[in-house]
Amino acid sequence: MELDIITTQDGSLSILNKTLNTSYHSKFGAFQESQHIFINHGFEYVMAAFPGERIHVLEVGFGTGLNALLTLQKAIEKNVIVNYTGIEKYPLPADIKDQISYRHLLPEVEKELYSAVNDSLFETEHVVHPNFSLLKKEIDIADFTPEKPIHLVYFDAFGPGITPDMWQPVIFERLYQSMLTGSALVTFCAQGVFKRLLKTTGFTVETLPGAPGKREMTRAIKP
Numbered sequence: 538m539e540l541d542i543i544t545t546q547d548g549s550l551s552i553l554n555k556t557l558n559t560s561y562h563s564k565f566g567a568f569q570e571s572q573h574i575f576i577n578h579g580f581e582y583v584m585a586a587f588p589g590e591r592i593h594v595l596e597v598g599f600g601t602g603l604n605a606l607l608t609l610q611k612a613i614e615k616n617v618i619v620n621y622t623g624i625e626k627y628p629l630p631a632d633i634k635d636q637i638s639y640r641h642l643l644p645e646v647e648k649e650l651y652s653a654v655n656d657s658l659f660e661t662e663h664v665v666h667p668n669f670s671l672l673k674k675e676i677d678i679a680d681f682t683p684e685k686p687i688h689l690v691y692f693d694a695f696g697p698g699i700t701p702d703m704w705q706p707v708i709f710e711r712l713y714q715s716m717l718t719g720s721a722l723v724t725f726c727a728q729g730v731f732k733r734l735l736k737t738t739g740f741t742v743e744t745l746p747g748a749p750g751k752r753e754m755t756r757a758i759k760p
């Protein structure tokens with residue numbers, strides 16, 4: 538894979554996968570996109586739906602770790618305990634991880650947590666903070682079956698036109714089986730065919746305003 542660092546319109550960095558000609562985040566703003574889709578419409582929603590519960594988040598497409606970092610921050614702020622599992626088929630090489638550093642997003646006191654998120658080994662659960670444990674798994678989503686009941690899925694794959702294998706019905710059927718009643722799946726994708734697939738799987742589908750620069754996003758709830 539040929540990778541390049543790019544600057545998105547809100548000033549935050551992202552990665553361009555030159556082999557697939559696609560970026561890891563919206564060109565309108567990596568930070569804004571993650572905050573809007575995954576934190577505001579995902580994590581905040583699930584914290585309200587499961588008050589006082591330990592929240593199990595599953596991220597499909599761990600990439601730079603930006604979503605994990607923002608979730609860690611929010612978990613500390615709200616004093617919620619999170620078990621976070623990140624699935625990634627192609628872990629980033631160290632030189633790219635070092636260049637993309639989102640360390641500056643953290644307050645001074647929490648900066649050491651950045652390395653715990655980004656440099657921790659795959660396949661081992663790490664207690665990054667009393668509010669946040671992290672398990673990164675190097676695996677193709679097609680081969681993954683969740684072990685713990687899930688409260689929240691961050692579905693942050695490349696788009697359906699780029700990696701159609703990540704958007705097959707069997708993937709969403711398997712996720713659905715592992716999700717708790719009332720749990721949510723959030724993603725940037727709002728294509729009609731995808732939302733119909735979610736409905737056929739059993740989800741209740743909501744179309745929400747998209748991150749800055751994008752019209753819509755999707756939140757699917759397991760009824």
Ligand SMILES: C[S@@+](CC[C@H](N)C(=O)[O-])C[C@H]1O[C@@H](n2cnc3c(N)ncnc32)[C@H](O)[C@@H]1O
Pocket residue numbers: 560561562571597598599600601602603604624625626627628676677678679693694695700702703
């Ligand atoms: C849109 S990017 C993810 C962005 C990431 N959440 C972030 O904030 O940096 C999509 C991610 O899916 C990963 N990926 C591609 N194919 C995959 C597969 N079959 N299974 C799991 N991950 C895959 C890519 O390597 C990439 O990291």
